[in-house]
Amino acid sequence: xxxxxxxxxxxxxxxxxxxxxxxxxxxxxxxxxxxxxxxxxxxxxxxxxxxxxxxxxxxxxxxxxxxxxxxxxxxxxxxxxxxxxxxxxxxxxxxxxxxxxxxxxxxxxxxxxxxxxxxxxxxxxxxxxxxxxxxxxxxxxxxxxxxxxxxxxxxxxxxxxxxxxxxxxxxxxxxxxxxxxxxxxxxxxxxxxxxxxxxxxxxxxxxxxxxxxxxxxxxxxxxxxxxxxxxxxxxxxxxxxxxxxxxxxxxxxxxxxxxxxxxxxxxxxxxxxxxxxxxxxxxxxxxxxxxxxxxxxxxxxxxxxxxxxxxxxxxxxxxxxxxxxxxxxxxxxxxxxxxxxxxxxxxxxxxxxxxxxxxxxxxxxxxxxxxxxxxxx
Numbered sequence: 001x002x003x004x005x006x007x008x009x010x011x012x013x014x015x016x017x018x019x020x021x022x023x024x025x026x027x028x029x030x031x032x033x034x035x036x037x038x039x040x041x042x043x044x045x046x047x048x049x050x051x052x053x054x055x056x057x058x059x060x061x062x063x064x065x066x067x068x069x070x071x072x073x074x075x076x077x078x079x080x081x082x083x084x085x086x087x088x089x090x091x092x093x094x095x096x097x098x099x100x101x102x103x104x105x106x107x108x109x110x111x112x113x114x115x116x117x118x119x120x121x122x123x124x125x126x127x128x129x130x131x132x133x134x135x136x137x138x139x140x141x142x143x144x145x146x147x148x149x150x151x152x153x154x155x156x157x158x159x160x161x162x163x164x165x166x167x168x169x170x171x172x173x174x175x176x177x178x179x180x181x182x183x184x185x186x187x188x189x190x191x192x193x194x195x196x197x198x199x200x201x202x203x204x205x206x207x208x209x210x211x212x213x214x215x216x217x218x219x220x221x222x223x224x225x226x227x228x229x230x231x232x233x234x235x236x237x238x239x240x241x242x243x244x245x246x247x248x249x250x251x252x253x254x255x256x257x258x259x260x261x262x263x264x265x266x267x268x269x270x271x272x273x274x275x276x277x278x279x280x281x282x283x284x285x286x287x288x289x290x291x292x293x294x295x296x297x298x299x300x301x302x303x304x305x306x307x308x309x310x311x312x313x314x315x316x317x318x319x320x321x322x323x324x325x326x327x328x329x330x331x332x333x334x335x336x337x338x339x340x341x342x343x344x345x346x347x348x349x350x351x352x353x354x355x356x357x358x359x360x361x362x363x364x365x366x367x368x369x370x371x372x373x374x375x376x377x
Contacts, residue, residue, distance in 0.1 A: 111195030174229030
């Protein structure tokens with residue numbers, strides 16, 4: 001029979017050795033875990049300083065909606081600090097500020113930098129070739145328009161990357177002191193508009209003043225201008241146009257297609273990761289769809305309010321006026337094309353796109369007005 005004391009001592013020695021090895025293995029594993037998961041500080045998010053051309057109202061809401069989409073996709077890694085109108089620079093200086101890197105980006109419309117090149121208006125306030133803002137955006141993204149835009153940036157030496165979104169409904173002819181029944185009534189009136197529309201209205205015999213949105217109502221109240229347009233019933237109502245006029249004319253070819261431009265400093269944009277660049281790009285596409293769904297309902301509700309609550313008389317602009325606008329557009333486009341071959345090239349591209357796409361659309365679309373009258377007349 002083996003010696004029990006010897007056996008006990010041997011057993012205790014083995015157990016002690018196993019305990020040592022187990023403890024060492026655990027410590028080693030813990031050390032490995034510490035090496036595998038070092039305590040690294042979280043990187044600070046990239047913040048883009050973007051100024052909007054809007055001090056409030058529905059367009060600032062639209063700009064915020066774009067920012068919200070960027071944040072929803074980027075999480076905490078990419079943030080936009082959205083600044084309202086005049087926060088850093090005046091609206092007329094926004095494009096230069098983005099170019100120089102004073103701002104990282106801007107939310108505005110191309111007509112606001114029209115003074116740099118009249119080609120700018122072809123990306124927002126150009127002639128109507130039977131198309132709407134939806135087809136204009138189609139031309140920009142699928143008809144060669146973006147290539148022309150980037151070429152224009154090169155010609156102007158601007159360090160910018162832009163995305164276009166939010167197909168706007170045709171803008172009203174605007175607010176007048178009396179009902180407009182013919183184009184002859186427009187001659188001599190002092191009228192506010194922007195972009196190439198100013199050239200068109202001048203051709204029609206009006207005296208044109210280009211004013212920022214917030215200055216329109218005071219100018220009409222003081223008599224500086226006789227008539228004005230901005231963009232839509234909601235913005236017009238917010239500006240208080242119903243307090244200076246009771247005659248509101250919808251439908252016009254002076255600005256029958258326009259969209260927002262979101263522009264970024266090119267160097268800053270290209271310094272971002274590919275993922276963040278794509279987020280900025282595709283958030284613009286997403287906002288484009290929601291803009292139309294959201295804004296058209298708001299415009300409709302506010303038009304009803306203008307009529308019922310403020311006693312505004314709403315008219316559809318006479319065909320006589322709109323036909324005169326088309327003739328004026330012909331003169332303006334021909335004159336500028338003769339002065340600027342690049343303008344002519346871009347305008348011809350638009351006409352070719354509109355002829356093809358609207359040829360299909362006008363043949364295919366039923367007369368929605370006929371259906372509307374059937375149910376609501």
